[in-house]
Amino acid sequence: MNITRKIIKGIVAVLILIGLVIGGIKIMQQVQYYEMIHTVKSEEVQNIIENNLKLRHASALESGDVIQSYQIDMDSINHSPMGGIIFKVYINNDKQLYVHFLINKDLNSGKLVHEGGGTSEKFSELIRNQK
Secondary structure, eight states: OHHHHHHHHHHHHHHHHHHHHHHHHHHHHHHHHHHHHHHHTSHHHHHHHHHHHHHHSTTTTSTTSSOOOEEEEEEEEEEOTTSSEEEEEEETTEEEEEEEEEEEEOTTTOOEEEEEEEEOHHHHHHHHHHO
């Protein structure tokens, strides 16, 4: 009977330890996600987005241009397996007009930089038709 109690206490201790480890991992993932959201909402990232849109169409975000506005899709924010943050930006409140961004921190300067991304077919078509 005494050995059975020790085994049960050992199993309970292991289960508690596993629960604490899993809980700690989940909390760290949540903290990392909130840090990514904070970064994507920063003025530095807004400047990157706006500069990128202006590279794609010179008068972007100006009155009368085909690119009037953008919204960051907060649900699309993710950690890139290669490092950095991946997210989607909707153009003119149209979910079919979007640009993907990959933002990372430059190791030398510590500043955020745009490292890549892509566009939806509809967005590419819109820009092609304006040139």
